[in-house]
Amino acid sequence: MRISTVKTLAVIATAIGTLTALPAHAGKTLDSIKSRGQVICGVNTGLAGFGAADSAGKWTGLDVDVCRAVAAAVLGDAEKVKYVPLNAQQRFTALQSGEVDVLSRNTTFTLTRDASLGLNLTAVTYYDGQGFMVPVKSKIKSATQLKGQTVCVQSGTTTEKNLTDYSKAKGLGIKPVVFEQLEAAENAYFTGRCIAYTTDASGLASTRNKVAKVPADHIILPELISKEPLGPMVRRGDDEWYAIVKWVIYGLLEAEEYGVTQANVDSLKTSSTDPVVKRILGTSEDTGKLLGLDKEWMARAIKATGNYGEIFERNVGPKSALGLPRGVNNQWNKGGLMYAYPVR
Amino acid sequence: MSSDTPPSHHHWSWRSQAFRGIVYQVLAVVAIVAVVWFLAHNTLVNMRVRGIQSGFDFLSQAAGFDIGESLYPFDSEQPYWQAFLVGVTNTLRVAIVGIILSTVLGTLLGIGRFSRNALVRGVCLSYVEAFRNIPVLLQLLMWYVILTEVLPSADVAWQVGDFFLSKGGLNYPIPVWAAGQLWAAFGLLAGVALVLLYRRWAKRQFEATGQLRSAFWVPVLILVACSLAGWALGGAPTELNRPVKGDFAIENGGALTPEFLAVLIGLTLYTASFIAEVVRGGIASVPRGQGEAASALGLSQQQEMRLVMLPQALRVIIPPLTNQYLNLTKNSSLAVAIGYPDVVSIANTALNQTGRAVECISLVMLVYLITSLGTSLLMGWYNSRAAIKER
Numbered sequence: 001m002r003i004s005t006v007k008t009l010a011v012i013a014t015a016i017g018t019l020t021a022l023p024a025h026a027g028k029t030l031d032s033i034k035s036r037g038q039v040i041c042g043v044n045t046g047l048a049g050f051g052a053a054d055s056a057g058k059w060t061g062l063d064v065d066v067c068r069a070v071a072a073a074v075l076g077d078a079e080k081v082k083y084v085p086l087n088a089q090q091r092f093t094a095l096q097s098g099e100v101d102v103l104s105r106n107t108t109f110t111l112t113r114d115a116s117l118g119l120n121l122t123a124v125t126y127y128d129g130q131g132f133m134v135p136v137k138s139k140i141k142s143a144t145q146l147k148g149q150t151v152c153v154q155s156g157t158t159t160e161k162n163l164t165d166y167s168k169a170k171g172l173g174i175k176p177v178v179f180e181q182l183e184a185a186e187n188a189y190f191t192g193r194c195i196a197y198t199t200d201a202s203g204l205a206s207t208r209n210k211v212a213k214v215p216a217d218h219i220i221l222p223e224l225i226s227k228e229p230l231g232p233m234v235r236r237g238d239d240e241w242y243a244i245v246k247w248v249i250y251g252l253l254e255a256e257e258y259g260v261t262q263a264n265v266d267s268l269k270t271s272s273t274d275p276v277v278k279r280i281l282g283t284s285e286d287t288g289k290l291l292g293l294d295k296e297w298m299a300r301a302i303k304a305t306g307n308y309g310e311i312f313e314r315n316v317g318p319k320s321a322l323g324l325p326r327g328v329n330n331q332w333n334k335g336g337l338m339y340a341y342p343v344r
Numbered sequence: 345m346s347s348d349t350p351p352s353h354h355h356w357s358w359r360s361q362a363f364r365g366i367v368y369q370v371l372a373v374v375a376i377v378a379v380v381w382f383l384a385h386n387t388l389v390n391m392r393v394r395g396i397q398s399g400f401d402f403l404s405q406a407a408g409f410d411i412g413e414s415l416y417p418f419d420s421e422q423p424y425w426q427a428f429l430v431g432v433t434n435t436l437r438v439a440i441v442g443i444i445l446s447t448v449l450g451t452l453l454g455i456g457r458f459s460r461n462a463l464v465r466g467v468c469l470s471y472v473e474a475f476r477n478i479p480v481l482l483q484l485l486m487w488y489v490i491l492t493e494v495l496p497s498a499d500v501a502w503q504v505g506d507f508f509l510s511k512g513g514l515n516y517p518i519p520v521w522a523a524g525q526l527w528a529a530f531g532l533l534a535g536v537a538l539v540l541l542y543r544r545w546a547k548r549q550f551e552a553t554g555q556l557r558s559a560f561w562v563p564v565l566i567l568v569a570c571s572l573a574g575w576a577l578g579g580a581p582t583e584l585n586r587p588v589k590g591d592f593a594i595e596n597g598g599a600l601t602p603e604f605l606a607v608l609i610g611l612t613l614y615t616a617s618f619i620a621e622v623v624r625g626g627i628a629s630v631p632r633g634q635g636e637a638a639s640a641l642g643l644s645q646q647q648e649m650r651l652v653m654l655p656q657a658l659r660v661i662i663p664p665l666t667n668q669y670l671n672l673t674k675n676s677s678l679a680v681a682i683g684y685p686d687v688v689s690i691a692n693t694a695l696n697q698t699g700r701a702v703e704c705i706s707l708v709m710l711v712y713l714i715t716s717l718g719t720s721l722l723m724g725w726y727n728s729r730a731a732i733k734e735r
Contacts, residue, residue: 089692093701096396117699118395138592149592150412150512152683155693164410164420175412177603179683180692188683191492192511193602195592236395 027240029101030292033074038082041067042100045085045182047203048210049315049322050106050126059083062315063104066125066232069301069311070102070248073293078304087181088157092117095235102245104232106200108158113233120242123249124231125308126316127328127337129224130162131201133208136217138195143170143223150175152194154185159199162226186211196221200228205322244291251298253340255280255307257331262306265299280343287343298343308338387702402698403428409693411685413601424694431690432711438607438686439673439715445612446672447665450619455649457624468620475617481678483614488606488682495602498593506586508594513605515587518598524578531574535567542566556647603684607676615672622664626657658730666723670716677712687711 033039043063044051051063059081068078084100095103096118106128107113109121132151134140143166153160155178167174177194179185186207189197197207201224208215232249234242255261258277260268269281278284280302282295289295305311312329316322330336357363391398407427410420414430415437456468475483492511496502501510506517519525546557575581587597630653638648677688688708695704 088696092696092699096394112697113699116397118391118397148590148595155680155689155696157696160693161408161697164408167410168420174410176410177412177601177683178685178689178693180680180689184681184683188492191489192497193492237393 027238027292029235029238029241030074030244033101037075038080039067039071039074039102040082040084040100041070042084042086042091042094042103042105043067044105045087047106047182048206049320049324050202050206051083051085051104052210053083053085060315062126062311063106063232065305065311065315066104066249066252067102069252069305070245072304073248073251073297073301074244076300078301088154089180092119095119095233098235101241102232102234106203106230107233108200108228108230110158118236119233120236122232122234122242122246123253124229124337125249126202126230128200128202128228128230130159130198130226130228131204131224132196132198132221133189133204133218134196134221135192136219140195140221143196143221143225144172146174146196147172148175149196150177150194151196151198152177152179152185152189153198154178154182155180157199158226158228163198166225200230202230202316202322202324205316205324209321209323240292244293247291247343248298248301249308250340251280251301251343252305252308252311253331253338254343255298255302256309256338257333257340260302260307262303262310265302269299276343285344391702396699398700398702400700400703402694402700402703407694408697411690412683413604413685424698427690427694428687428707428711431685431687434684435673435676435679435686435688435711436715438604438611438676438679438684442608442611442615442672442676443669445608446615446619446668449612449616450668451623453616453620454623454627457620458627472617472620475613476621478614480610480614480675481681484606484610484678484682487610488602491602491606499589499591501589501594506584506597508587508589510594511602512593513599513601515594515597515599517584517586519581520583520585522578522581522583524575524581527578528571528575531570531572531577532567534574535570538566538570539563559650601684603679603682606682607679607684607686611672611675614675615668618668618671619665622661622668623657625664626659626661627653629660630656655730659727659732662723662727662730666720666727669719669723673715673719674712677708 041064043059043061046052047061049061051059051061053059064083067081067083071081072078084094086094086100086103086105091103091105091107092113094100102122103119104125106126108128109124113119114121132143132146140146149172151163151174153163153176160176160178163174163176166172177188179188185199186197188194190211190213197204199207201220204220208218208220212218232245234245236242254276255265258274258280260277260280265281268277269283272278272281272283275284279287281299282288282297286295288297291297306314309331312326313319316324318325326336328337330338332339388398403425404423406421407424408420409427411418411427411430413434415433416430418426418430453468453471456464457472459465459468491513495509495511498508498510498512501508501512501515503509508515542562543559546559550556585597587594587599589595634652634656635648638652639645643651676686679686680689680692683689691704691708695701698704
């Protein structure tokens with residue numbers, strides 16, 4: 001009788017302990033990030049506007065800003081990120097093997113990747129579509145004129161398969177010339193080995209802007225031949241870390257929706273009466289606790305990078321060097337597809 | 345022989361050297377097997393834990409991607425294993441042609457190092473030193489840049505007759521297959537038989553009279569004449585599939601892409617410099633007196649090289665030559681850098697479409713292992729033929 005009472009008490013104590021510990025429980029990825037003091041982020045080897053290092057070795061871009069926002073939310077400092085440049089072949093293995101904590105490298109979400117790679121797709125940060133770029137002097141106006149032509153493409157991407165699908169559907173018999181490195185594929189196009197270069201439309205804009213000698217000599221054809229939802233990926237089996245990355249992105253989106261910006265985030269902390277804004281900034285409910293973070297997590301992320309709209313404008317938007325239109329990447333209430341799950 | 349050589353009959357005891365030798369070998373094998381099993385098991389368990397799918401079942405699924413060049417038609421609906429096969433044939437194509445060309449070039453360069461003409465010696469020396477000492481990847485990239493940057497675009501391609509050279513590669517006419525060409529093939533076969541007969545006759549003549557018959561020009565003449573005769577008998581089909589200028593590319597005819605040409609030229613020139621050194625070493629290993637004896641017998645310089653020096657040098661040359669053949673085949677994997685769809689390039693694509701990294705990499709390793717062992721076997725067999733027959 002006594003023993004069983006003790007046992008029962010012990011079980012209850014353990015249960016209470018577990019329950020109270022639950023909200024603060026962090027996954028093993030978060031634990032190792034905290035002890036290491038750094039988020040390790042897999043990024044592109046060099047795609048201007050999304051992930052590229054400048055001459056001083058400073059990484060910038062939309063994908064890079066996601067890493068910075070996550071680091072600010074988790075470690076309190078957006079600079080505590082180690083960037084690992086990965087090419088298309090290396091990226092999944094690097095994430096699977098634990099070399100990087102998060103893969104933020106304009107990677108398309110597909111069923112095969114979701115189901116067979118042991119990875120989780122977090123949230124879409126850029127809705128893209130695959131397009132073609134050709135020299136203006138070729139007088140090609142539509143992708144359907146590419147019959148029997150050579151097209152340069154980087155290997156190991158969804159791009160390669162989309163090209164084949166499109167070529168088959170339209171009976172074009174396109175000949176792909178496949179390069180392992182992005183730079184090699186771009187060079188082959190610019191030297192005239194291929195009549196066209198294909199990748200995501202955002203990538204085409206980036207290449208045209210950064211690599212072409214005279215950007216105006218190249219046009220991007222009107223056809224978009226695929227859907228390419230791009231966003232960060234994390235390893236399976238660590239749901240806590242998965243949730244953190246996902247909700248930092250949703251937080252950035254919701255911050256834009258409710259007008260929280262890099263500039264006004266500090267003043268809104270004290271002045272805002274909007275319940276949604278107060279939740280985002282952690283001044284009413286403690287949303288961070290549920291993720292294993294503190295209540296300032298989202299405020300710090302916004303302070304570091306600005307909201308999603310600011311990240312977009314700065315890196316790829318109409319006023320940036322890339323000059324991409326906001327298009328489908330606008331907020332849902334402005335005719336776009338960006339629809340954050342509510343931070344609550 | 346040292347004094348403590350074991351006796352010819354072994355005492356099977358724990359202290360016998362032979363017994364311990366066997367025990368150590370068995371232990372070593374067990375240790376290796378255990379390590380390999382542990383690594384494989386560990387990998388599989390970890391992949392399963394992380395939800396990564398594994399297995400070779402993907403090989404039978406449709407590949408879903410096109411391949412730029414292939415020796416035989418490949419469609420994206422064909423399975424992955426056939427895509428791999430295209431990669432393997434592309435690798436073998438560049439390796440085999442490269443081995444033949446680099447052997448010819450390397451042998452000429454190696455012999456050139458012994459020329460009595462200082463200019464020829466100098467050119468051969470500088471060639472070897474230049475090409476041997478620049479990394480092969482850089483050379484491949486250089487040739488690719490030259491082919492795609494310097495050559496004109498297809499609409500203003502350089503043209504000689506029906507041959508076009510442009511950024512799109514080398515386009516050439518190919519004969520359209522007609523029944524008459526079967527006769528030409530028969531003619532060629534008959535020519536080969538005639539050449540064999542001629543060589544037997546020439547050898548007998550040499551043994552009987554000491555007169556040497558031409559060993560090159562006469563056989564070539566026989567082959568050409570027989571093929572032509574067969575072709576004429578078959579009704580002399582002359583229809584050609586000629587390349588023509590299209591809007592952006594040269595169409596029809598046969599074509600060698602700049603990717604293939606760059607890999608082939610790069611590997612050939614690089615490997616030839618090593619083969620030249622191998623040949624030079626082999627010739628240098630033949631005692632001087634052999635050459636002097638040959639000229640004392642009144643053999644010309646050509647005959648001295650062909651009949652006295654090279655046959656003896658071959659024994660030294662073949663083993664290191666095998667290494668160069670293996671190197672060329674393995675170096676062809678660098679083709680992935682310049683967009684030639686070799687087996688590595690195709691495996692890379694397959695790896696990314698399916699996520700089966702371990703499987704794809706091991707398949708590529710297996711392909712190179714098989715081709716390399718095959719080359720070694722073939723060369724080993726040739727080596728045993730060329731070796732001195734000791735009776």
